[in-house]
Amino acid sequence: MMQRTTPVELPPGYIVFFQNLESWQNEQEIFLKKTCSFPKVDLVKTLAAHKKPLVRVKKINIPAEEYKNLLLKFLSFLKAERPDTSKAVKNIEDHMASLDIDTITSQLIINETGFLNDLARDLNVSSELLLFIFDHTLRPFLRILAAPYREELIAREYNSWEFPSICPVCGAKSNISRLRAEDGHRFMFCDRCFMEWETAYLRCVYCGNTEPHTIRYLNVENDDAYQVYVCEKCKGYLKTYDERQTGTKVDLFITNMETIYLDMLAQEKGYQNHEDN
Numbered sequence: 001m002m003q004r005t006t007p008v009e010l011p012p013g014y015i016v017f018f019q020n021l022e023s024w025q026n027e028q029e030i031f032l033k034k035t036c037s038f039p040k041v042d043l044v045k046t047l048a049a050h051k052k053p054l055v056r057v058k059k060i061n062i063p064a065e066e067y068k069n070l071l072l073k074f075l076s077f078l079k080a081e082r083p084d085t086s087k088a089v090k091n092i093e094d095h096m097a098s099l100d101i102d103t104i105t106s107q108l109i110i111n112e113t114g115f116l117n118d119l120a121r122d123l124n125v126s127s128e129l130l131l132f133i134f135d136h137t138l139r140p141f142l143r144i145l146a147a148p149y150r151e152e153l154i155a156r157e158y159n160s161w162e163f164p165s166i167c168p169v170c171g172a173k174s175n176i177s178r179l180r181a182e183d184g185h186r187f188m189f190c191d192r193c194f195m196e197w198e199t200a201y202l203r204c205v206y207c208g209n210t211e212p213h214t215i216r217y218l219n220v221e222n223d224d225a226y227q228v229y230v231c232e233k234c235k236g237y238l239k240t241y242d243e244r245q246t247g248t249k250v251d252l253f254i255t256n257m258e259t260i261y262l263d264m265l266a267q268e269k270g271y272q273n274h275e276d277n
C-alpha cells in the first residue's frame with residue numbers, strides 16, 4: 001500500500017503496523033463470518049426508541065470459544081509484528097486458561113473498561129496494551145455485527161441519530177468524517193466497527209451548534225483534502241477527508257492514524273475532540 005508524506009513524521013513502521021493489523025482483521029472477519037452471525041434488528045427504529053447505541057440496547061453475545069481462538073491468533077500476530085510486546089504477550093498466553101472471556105467481551109462491547117485495571121496488574125501487562133489487545137480482537141466480531149446495517153444507515157438522513165460523534169452500533173467515539181465526492185454530504189466513520197452514518201455538513205457533532213461563522217475549517221498548506229472542522233461554541237474539532245478535492249475515497253482507518261498532525265494543529269489552537277464525553 002502507498003503511504004503519503006505527512007507534515008509530521010510518524011515513528012518508523014507505525015502506519016505499516018496499522019495497515020497490517022487492518023488486513024489481518026479483514027482476513028479474520030471473512031473467516032469468522034462462516035460461523036458467526038448476530039440477530040438483525042430494525043436499527044433505525046431501535047435507535048429512535050432508545051436513543052442509545054445498539055450494543056447498549058440489545059445484549060450482543062460474542063461466542064467465547066471463537067473469541068479465545070482469535071485472541072491467541074492475535075497474540076501471535078502481535079509477537080511477529082511488534083517483538084517489543086513479546087514479554088506482555090507471553091504473560092497473557094500463560095494465563096489464557098484463567099481469563100474470563102465472557103466478562104471481557106461483555107464489558108468491552110459496551111465500552112466498559114473498569115475491569116481491566118485489576119486484570120492488567122495480575123497479568124503484569126499495562127492496561128493500555130491489554131485494552132488494545134482485547135479490543136482489537138473484538139473488532140472483527142463488531143464488524144460482522146455492523147455489516148448488515150451499513151448500507152441502510154448510509155442511505156438515511158442524518159436526523160435519525162442524535163449523537164453524531166458516537167457510533168450508533170458499537171458506541172465508540174468517532175474522530176473522523178468524510179465529505180462524499182458526489183454531493184459533499186458528511187459521513188462519520190467508526191474505526192472500531194467500520195460503521196458510517198450521515199450528519200449535517202455544518203453542524204457541530206458535539207454540541208449541535210449551527211450558527212453561521214462559528215464553524216470553520218483549518219488545513220495544512222497544499223493538503224486541501226485533509227481538513228479539521230472546528231466549533232467556536234464548544235471548542236470541539238472533527239477531522240475530515242474531503243473526497244471532492246481528489247475524487248477518490250481513502251481508507252479512513254489509516255487516514256485517522258496518518259493525520260495525527262491535524263489533531264496537533266487543532267489542539268495547538270485550543271480545540272479538543274471531547275475524547276472523555
Ligand SMILES: [Zn+2]
Pocket residue numbers: 167168169170171172190191192193194195
Ligand atoms: Zn462502531
Ligand SMILES: [Zn+2]
Pocket residue numbers: 204205206207208209231232233234235236
Ligand atoms: Zn460545538
